Amino acid sequence: MNMVRVRFAPSPTGYLHIGGSRTALFNWIYACNQKGKFVLRIEDTDKLRSETKYLDEILDSLKWLGLEWDEIYYQSKRFDLYREYAQKLLEQGLAYTEKLSLDSDEAIIYKVTPQKIKIRDLIRGEIEFDASEIKDQVLIKSDGTPTYNFACVLDDALMKITHVIRGDDHISNTPKQILLYQALGFALPEFAHLPLILAKEGGRLSKRKGATAISEFRQMGYLPEALVNHLLLLGWAPGPDRQIIPIEEAIGLFDIKHVNKTAAVLDLDKLDWMNNQYIKNADAEKIADLVIPLLLEKKIIQQENLDRAYTVSTVKLLQPRLTTLNEFPERADAFFLKEVVFDPVAKEKYLSRDLSREFRLFIERLDNLKVFDTLSIEESFRELIQELGIESKALIHPIRVALTGKTVGPGLFEVINHLGKERTKERLLRLAKGG
């Protein structure tokens, strides 16, 4: 059995989005599963529309997703090859030339002969086409560049691609390509056509309709693992009730024959849920690495006085509460900034009443603590409210707002413990004075 070789063939005429990356992912995971090779082929034959910024973005996105390739090729460097093979077909009488206009150069066109063409598709089974419905195919355009179908077939054959795994939208290209394989005398690869990802509003993904760039998801604070996991579940299921599945495990379980035939819509709510799951379960050190640049960018911390250990423990406090990484700076600001940034509504609601006495009494208790940890802090607080004969809520909420400026966040005693005695006292005292 030959080694499995698959390819992902993006065209650098736009960013890598959900659709493309899903195709890349399924190719990559199939290669991993089969211990084969994942080839990246840049289809940059359209010189006008291809741009290096798109190429860079595609490569960056693939790397970010963890879809590393084994080999990379550029079609723009293989033009001679395409012409050479087209010339052969011409000599064999399988193709002819034609001028677009009097002053243009000749294009090379493949002559289609009527016949039935059967496609064997790993996902869909057999599909039959009638070649009499297919027009003669241009191989080399009058500008000397190859057409997509010709370059694609030649490259797939020459690069020894064993499995062509691509989007559903290529099904109707397949009979044309099969004709070219036959004309060129190459063996057919296996085909597998993945269902498309549709826009929420229906129809194809487009710039206007949900074709969010992978780089955008990255900027929004999604973890690549979460995105990959979610993409994988679009069209494939690891089992009856598995949702979170580590990629290493997915590689082992992946089976192309069990890929769905039906188009899917990207569920952003589920992606959010999944991202939270991945953040929550990730190593805090790793999350800290990702979040520190955001803190620096928002000027919440400065490079000079970055306290990594403290940042990591702050991450631990907030991890289960994060849907995206980007939420971290705002949620965590009170732990880093000198001055608390108050939510005006929260301040009005919980701090408009004079709590000087209660705050002072609490500070007294904190001062008397032998050990300053979450449990002791809570005990001392419970004693206090018992003494004052009030409900815990009546004091917990105001203190939380006083310390963090917010009504939401981690448990109060954890917050106090994390902030430390001095900062807690200072923040409470300041408000106690002001009344």
Add this chain to the structure above:
RNA sequence: GACCCUGUCGUCUAGCCUGGUCCAGGACAAGAGCUUUUCAAGCUCUCGACACGGGUUCGAAUCCCGUCAGGGUCACCA
């Protein structure tokens, strides 16, 4: 329009190949509750689907046909 693909909860899906164990299972979302110190997380529960019509069969989500619906492709773009 022609040709092709596809139709299970709002969404992602399991089940379909190898009919009965499915008055259809899980997850997200929504709603309710538990916990409680807010927000999350967690746990429990509720809502909610086999597109429709005909066959075949003792029996169909599962097999066949038709209808309808959605999608894709019909370039010297990729």
